[in-house]
Amino acid sequence: MLTEERHVIILNLLKEKEVVKIHELTEVTGASESTIRRDLTDLENAELLRRVHGGAAKVSRKRTEPTMDEKTNLFSEEKRAAGRLAASLIEDNDCLFIDAGTTTLSMIPFIQAKNIVAVTNGFDHLRLLAEYGFEAYCTGGRLKESTKAMTGTGAVHGLQQYWFDKAFLGVNGIHLTAGYTTPDPEEAAVKKEAFKRAQQSFFVADASKFQESTFAHITELDKAIIVTGKITDNLRRMFEEKTDIKEALT
Amino acid sequence: MLTEERHVIILNLLKEKEVVKIHELTEVTGASESTIRRDLTDLENAELLRRVHGGAAKVSRKRTEPTMDEKTNLFSEEKRAAGRLAASLIEDNDCLFIDAGTTTLSMIPFIQAKNIVAVTNGFDHLRLLAEYGFEAYCTGGRLKESTKAMTGTGAVHGLQQYWFDKAFLGVNGIHLTAGYTTPDPEEAAVKKEAFKRAQQSFFVADASKFQESTFAHITELDKAIIVTGKITDNLRRMFEEKTDIKEALT
DNA sequence: GGAGTATGATTGTTTGTGATTGATTTTGAA
DNA sequence: TTCAAAATCAATCACAAACAATCATACTCC
Numbered sequence: 001m002l003t004e005e006r007h008v009i010i011l012n013l014l015k016e017k018e019v020v021k022i023h024e025l026t027e028v029t030g031a032s033e034s035t036i037r038r039d040l041t042d043l044e045n046a047e048l049l050r051r052v053h054g055g056a057a058k059v060s061r062k063r064t065e066p067t068m069d070e071k072t073n074l075f076s077e078e079k080r081a082a083g084r085l086a087a088s089l090i091e092d093n094d095c096l097f098i099d100a101g102t103t104t105l106s107m108i109p110f111i112q113a114k115n116i117v118a119v120t121n122g123f124d125h126l127r128l129l130a131e132y133g134f135e136a137y138c139t140g141g142r143l144k145e146s147t148k149a150m151t152g153t154g155a156v157h158g159l160q161q162y163w164f165d166k167a168f169l170g171v172n173g174i175h176l177t178a179g180y181t182t183p184d185p186e187e188a189a190v191k192k193e194a195f196k197r198a199q200q201s202f203f204v205a206d207a208s209k210f211q212e213s214t215f216a217h218i219t220e221l222d223k224a225i226i227v228t229g230k231i232t233d234n235l236r237r238m239f240e241e242k243t244d245i246k247e248a249l250t
Numbered sequence: 251m252l253t254e255e256r257h258v259i260i261l262n263l264l265k266e267k268e269v270v271k272i273h274e275l276t277e278v279t280g281a282s283e284s285t286i287r288r289d290l291t292d293l294e295n296a297e298l299l300r301r302v303h304g305g306a307a308k309v310s311r312k313r314t315e316p317t318m319d320e321k322t323n324l325f326s327e328e329k330r331a332a333g334r335l336a337a338s339l340i341e342d343n344d345c346l347f348i349d350a351g352t353t354t355l356s357m358i359p360f361i362q363a364k365n366i367v368a369v370t371n372g373f374d375h376l377r378l379l380a381e382y383g384f385e386a387y388c389t390g391g392r393l394k395e396s397t398k399a400m401t402g403t404g405a406v407h408g409l410q411q412y413w414f415d416k417a418f419l420g421v422n423g424i425h426l427t428a429g430y431t432t433p434d435p436e437e438a439a440v441k442k443e444a445f446k447r448a449q450q451s452f453f454v455a456d457a458s459k460f461q462e463s464t465f466a467h468i469t470e471l472d473k474a475i476i477v478t479g480k481i482t483d484n485l486r487r488m489f490e491e492k493t494d495i496k497e498a499l500t
Numbered sequence: 501g502g503a504g505t506a507t508g509a510t511t512g513t514t515t516g517t518g519a520t521t522g523a524t525t526t527t528g529a530a
Numbered sequence: 531t532t533c534a535a536a537a538t539c540a541a542t543c544a545c546a547a548a549c550a551a552t553c554a555t556a557c558t559c560c
C-alpha cells in the first residue's frame with residue numbers, strides 16, 4: 001500500500017470520527033505502528049490533523065490561521081470591542097444578515113453561536129464566514145470595488161429571498177433627528193431592505209458616527225438598537241433617551 | 251500502445267481511485283516501469299495528476315494562491331491556452347456570464363474586450379474581474395466552500411435578473427450521447443439557467459473531460475460550442491461531427 | 501538513409517518500511 | 531497524592547522498494 005493511500009484512509013476516517021487510534025490504523029492499513037506514526041507526523045505538518053497521544057484528532061475548521069490576525073491585528077481596539085459585543089448578541093440557530101463594512105467584519109471572528117445561517121453583501125464577509133465554518137450566503141449584486149460591497153437592485157433582489165432574525169448593519173451617521181444615514185443611496189437601499197426583513201436590527205458603529213448625518217436615510221433612530229465601542233457619558237445620555245444602546249465596556 | 255493511449259488509461263483509472271500504483275499500470279498497459287514513470291512525469295507537468303512515491307494520485311483542485319501572477323503561474327499551460335482562446339471570443343460591449351471553476355477563471359486575465367459586463371457565481375472570479383477593472387456582478391446564493399462557487403436557488407434566482415450575449419460554462423463531462431454533465435445537481439441548475447439566458451453558450455474544458463459523463467445533465471451536445479486545449483485527432487473527429495469545437499493550437 | 505523520438509534495461513542513489521531501543525506519558529491502584 | 535506497570539513515543543538501524551539518470555536499441559517521419 002502506498003503512503004498516499006494510507007493518508008487518504010486516515011483522513012477519511014477522521015471525517016467521520018473525532019479521533020482515530022494508532023492501533024486502529026495499523027489494522028485497517030496493515031502497516032506497522034512506526035509507519036502510521038510517520039504518516040501522522042506528516043499529516044500534522046500539513047495541518048490536516050492534530051496528533052494526540054495514542055492517535056490523531058480532527059483539526060477544527062475554526063482554528064485557521066486568520067484567527068489571530070483578525071482578532072489582534074486587523075482592527076482597532078475599538079472596532080474589536082464593538083465587534084465582540086455585536087457577536088455576543090447572536091444566538092444559536094439565528095438567521096442573520098451581516099452588512100458590508102469593517103465594523104461588521106470585525107464581529108465575525110468572535111461569533112460563538114452554533115448552527116447559524118448568515119447572508120451578507122460583503123465580499124470579505126463571505127470569505128470570512130466560510131473560513132470560520134458558518135453557512136454563508138451572498139446577496140449578489142454589483143461589486144462596488146471601493147468598499148467591496150455588493151449593492152444595487154441585484155443585492156436588493158437577492159435579499160428578497162430571505163427573512164432574518166437579526167440584521168447587523170453598518171452606518172455612517174447616527175443623528176438624533178436625521179436617524180441612521182449613509183452616503184451612497186444604493187447601499188442605503190440594501191440596508192433598508194435588510195432592515196425591513198429582520199425582526200431585530202442592530203446598527204454597529206464607533207463613536208465617530210454619533211451626531212453625524214449623511215446623504216441617504218435608512219430608518220429612524222428608535223427603530224433599531226445601537227451597538228458601539230466606548231462613547232462619552234454625554235453622548236450616551238443623549239441617545240439612550242431615544243433608543244437602546246449597547247456599549248462595549250473596554 | 252501509443253503514449254496518448256496510456257495517458258488516457260492512467261487518467262481514467264485516477265478518476266475512479268484516489269491513487270494508482272506503477273506496478274498496476276505496467277500490468278494494464280504492458281509498458282515497462284521506465285515508460286510509466288515518464289508518463290507520470292509528463293502528466294504531472296500538465297497538472298493532470300500528482301506523483302507520489304510508488305505511483306500517482308489525483309490532483310486536488312484546492313489552494314489557489316491569490317498573490318501569484320495569474321497569467322504566468324496559476325494555471326497549467328493547457329488551461330491557459332483554453333482560457334486565452336475563450337477570452338478571445340469575447341467582443342466589446344458583451345454581457346457575459348462566467349461560471350465558477352478553474353478553467354473559466356483562467357480566461358479572465360486574457361480578456362481584451364472593452365466595456366463588458368460580467369456576472370459570475372465564482373468567488374475568485376468576482377475578485378479577479380474587479381481587479382482587472384471589469385464591471386462585475388455576483389449571482390448571490392450559498393457559498394459552497396469546496397469549489398468556492400455560489401449555487402442553489404439563491405444563485406438561480408439571482409441569474410433570473412439578467413440576459414446574456416455569451417455564457418462561459420465549466421463542465422465535468424462532455425459525452426457524445428449524455429451531452430454536458432456535472433456531478434452536483436445544484437451546480438447543474440445554475441449552469442442550466444445561465445445556458446437558458448444566453449444567446450450563445452460555450453463549455454470550456456480540458457481534454458480529460460471528453461467522453462466522460464457525470465450525474466447531472468446540463469444540455470445536449472449540439473446546443474453549445476466546446477472550447478478546449480489541445481485534444482487528440484481521434485477525439486476531435488468524433489466530436490466535430492456533432493457540434494462546434496474550438497481547440498487551442500499550442 | 502538520417503534526425504528525432506519512444507522504449508526498456510541497467511546503474512547507483514534516494515526514500516519508505518518494520519523492528520528495536522530506551523525515554524516519556526498515561527493509567528490505575530495504594 | 532505517589533508510585534509502578536502499561537502504553538505510547540521518538541530515534542535509530544538495516545533492508546527493500548522506488549527513484550532519476552543514462553544508454554543502446556527500435557521505431558517514425560522526412
